[in-house]
Amino acid sequence: MQNSGIMNFTVLTIFPEMFDPFWEHGIVRRAIEQSKIAVSAVNIRDFAEGKHRVTDDRPYGGGTGMIMKPEPLAGAIRDARTKTPSSRTILMTPQGQKLDQHLARKLALLPGLVLVCGRYEGVDERIGHDLIDDEISIGDYVLTGGELPAMVLMDSVTRLLPGTLGGVDASEEDSFSDSLLEHAYYTRPRVFEGAEVPDVLLSGNHGEIEKWRLESSLIRTFLKRKDLLENRRLGKQEIEILKKWCRDIEKILYVQSFHSADTLSGNQ
Numbered sequence: 001m002q003n004s005g006i007m008n009f010t011v012l013t014i015f016p017e018m019f020d021p022f023w024e025h026g027i028v029r030r031a032i033e034q035s036k037i038a039v040s041a042v043n044i045r046d047f048a049e050g051k052h053r054v055t056d057d058r059p060y061g062g063g064t065g066m067i068m069k070p071e072p073l074a075g076a077i078r079d080a081r082t083k084t085p086s087s088r089t090i091l092m093t094p095q096g097q098k099l100d101q102h103l104a105r106k107l108a109l110l111p112g113l114v115l116v117c118g119r120y121e122g123v124d125e126r127i128g129h130d131l132i133d134d135e136i137s138i139g140d141y142v143l144t145g146g147e148l149p150a151m152v153l154m155d156s157v158t159r160l161l162p163g164t165l166g167g168v169d170a171s172e173e174d175s176f177s178d179s180l181l182e183h184a185y186y187t188r189p190r191v192f193e194g195a196e197v198p199d200v201l202l203s204g205n206h207g208e209i210e211k212w213r214l215e216s217s218l219i220r221t222f223l224k225r226k227d228l229l230e231n232r233r234l235g236k237q238e239i240e241i242l243k244k245w246c247r248d249i250e251k252i253l254y255v256q257s258f259h260s261a262d263t264l265s266g267n268q
């Protein structure tokens, strides 16, 4: 199912230092230390010519804003591809395919990614012609550069690699991690500002706990993200839970039908 080799991330950016704190913390840091991922941030400016090593220029046709010049970007991409020939080259851009958990899982199977981070108004159109394999967006909002999107992508992919989360692979324990919201979580203390932890979680009955967690996931998804339920193939147990809610709601409404006179007289 999974590529057991090391995942290679190369980011191309004019601000490589932005990635230092990202590499240095948490699960990403541990993945580097455990050689689950290899990372490098390459300065596109190193591939720019001339005394001032300029990476941007004014757009043909006029207008405000600047465009990333093609030559330094092309040099940086070709150099990265020579060093990691099996990598896929991805441009971070609002015009790309939207990143979701399904796409993150597909990317996690690849041996390497070269992530191109644009700044300014974008990159010269001709870069896309044969130097970019895919365009990916992290969402419909406008950022000042592709660096944060590249970090979001690497973060979501890194936690899917075998062994990176520590313990069993909790990342995909949820075979449904893309289509149901997480259940509610509690930790100590048992009573916090008067609010108690549900008894079932203290019962030690793992069957009952799993049932409670599935019901919690379902109710949260139903209340906050109905779209996820509509686009999902429900499991047998999930259907049972939804049917039970249906029956419970119907019972409540059935009792109400005997109070129709109240309703008509304006008693809500």
Ligand code: 4GX
Residues within 6 Å of the ligand: 091, 092, 093, 094, 117, 118, 119, 120, 121, 122, 123, 136, 137, 138, 139, 140, 141, 142, 143, 144, 145, 146, 147, 149
């Ligand atoms: N999800 N941005 C990229 C400059 C740019 C524009 C076009 C290449 C082509 C973004 C996002 C995002 C802002 C990163 C514009 N580079 N990227 N940048 N949302 O908003 O990925």
